[in-house]
Amino acid sequence: MAAMPEKTTLKTVLATVAVVVAFVVSLQFARSGMAGTREINIDYTTTVTSTMVVSSAKNDSVFGVPDVATAPPDYWKNVQKVTAIDATYREQAVPLMGVVQAMPSGNCAITLTGSTTNAAMVNLDLSAECQRNAYFVLRHQGLVFSAKTDAAGRATLLVPALAADAQFSVSFQNLEVASLIVKVPEAILYDRAVLQWQGDNILQLHALEFGAKVGDPGHIWSATTSAAERIMGGEHGYITRLGTADADVPYIAEIYTFPSGLMNRVDEISLNVGIFVRPDNCGRKVNATAIQIVNGRQEMSHDLRIPVPSCAAQGRTLLMPHMFQEVKLAAR
Numbered sequence: 553m554a555a556m557p558e559k560t561t562l563k564t565v566l567a568t569v570a571v572v573v574a575f576v577v578s579l580q581f582a583r584s585g586m587a588g589t590r591e592i593n594i595d596y597t598t599t600v601t602s603t604m605v606v607s608s609a610k611n612d613s614v615f616g617v618p619d620v621a622t623a624p625p626d627y628w629k630n631v632q633k634v635t636a637i638d639a640t641y642r643e644q645a646v647p648l649m650g651v652v653q654a655m656p657s658g659n660c661a662i663t664l665t666g667s668t669t670n671a672a673m674v675n676l677d678l679s680a681e682c683q684r685n686a687y688f689v690l691r692h693q694g695l696v697f698s699a700k701t702d703a704a705g706r707a708t709l710l711v712p713a714l715a716a717d718a719q720f721s722v723s724f725q726n727l728e729v730a731s732l733i734v735k736v737p738e739a740i741l742y743d744r745a746v747l748q749w750q751g752d753n754i755l756q757l758h759a760l761e762f763g764a765k766v767g768d769p770g771h772i773w774s775a776t777t778s779a780a781e782r783i784m785g786g787e788h789g790y791i792t793r794l795g796t797a798d799a800d801v802p803y804i805a806e807i808y809t810f811p812s813g814l815m816n817r818v819d820e821i822s823l824n825v826g827i828f829v830r831p832d833n834c835g836r837k838v839n840a841t842a843i844q845i846v847n848g849r850q851e852m853s854h855d856l857r858i859p860v861p862s863c864a865a866q867g868r869t870l871l872m873p874h875m876f877q878e879v880k881l882a883a884r
Contacts, residue, residue: 664722664730668713671809672738672848676709678722678730687799689723694843694853695746697795698803712792712807713739714746716848740848741813745823745876748805749840752797754833755858756826757806758871759789762819766871773826774806789821813847823876826869827860834863842876852877 660682666674680686684705689698693714701707711720713736721731747757756773764770774791789811795804810821827838840856861870 662722662729664720664732666718666720666732666734668734668736668738669710671811672713672736672742674711674713674718674720674734674736676711676720676732678707678709680705680724680729683724686724687796687801689726689799689801689803691721691723693719693850694841695794695805695807696748696803697805698799698801699794699796700799709794710792711794712742712744712809714744714843714845714848714850715739739845741811742845743810743812743847744845745808746805746843746845747807747825747840747875748795748803748843749838750801750803751838752802753804754828754830754838755804755806755840756828756869757791757808758824758826759791759808759810760822760824761788761810762821772808822873824871824873825856825858825875826871827858828869829861829863829865829867831863831866833860834866836860844877 660680662678662680662683664676664678666676669675676690678688678701680688680701682705683701684703685701686705687698687700688707689696690709690711692711695711695714699707699709713734716735716737716739718734718736718739719731720734721728723729745757745759747755749755758766759772760766760768761770761772770788772789772791774793776791789809792807792809793805794807796802797804808823825840827833838858838860840858842852842854842856843850844852856875858872858875
């Protein structure tokens, strides 16, 4: 009988070998004196035909089959003890989000001074050597507008007083650096209306005094040539425009002033918002704020959502009524 070839014998031997492996992996997070440590047991029983080890204890990628199929890899090296968290601690008094930036320190004093002038106006002088050619924001009784210092770090502003005890504050980069209170007893003689917004020069405040129509002498807006001294005789009111659209955060405001306390008549003044229709705002809504002061006291303050006409009106300025309360003058 001829001997069986050696090649056939090896193939037969390999084809008849079957390896069945049963292993149990028990993972325990043992209590080792750590408070709140939890114990976890996981049992696996399966038939293994091949084994792939994904990572070693050093987190290095390892691929292949263990040398001894009946001796599974040492998973105990990767066992870690984790302290259980039984409670969730929520932060109390969460701080408000805002912009906080560093300010120059050292010998950089910032001063704000003020004095009263005609028609219950206040002259403000700001000196800030370390803030040259810098934009800042001035706040006064709800009024907000932006301005800029000169090359010496100074700025001079003429602001209508909105209260007899007029409070002013100045902020650079959202950090208040100076404040001031100016006594303005004459403020009770004037009614004032404020229209303010953030952004470009797209809004205007228009007053139609004593039944005046657009274009009449009683139509008062920022292009009207009237000064604060003119209202001392009780002829008309006037508009003050404050703020700059060039600031990093531009705030602009227009304030209408009328000498209600200096007149002895019964009449009404209609306040309207003018809006310049452009391609970037037509058919949308513009946010603004309206404030009204009567006899030196704030009577109303509310946010406005001003609807801009359709793009067919591009390039025109349209008057939007009913954004303010009508000013009613009573005989005194």
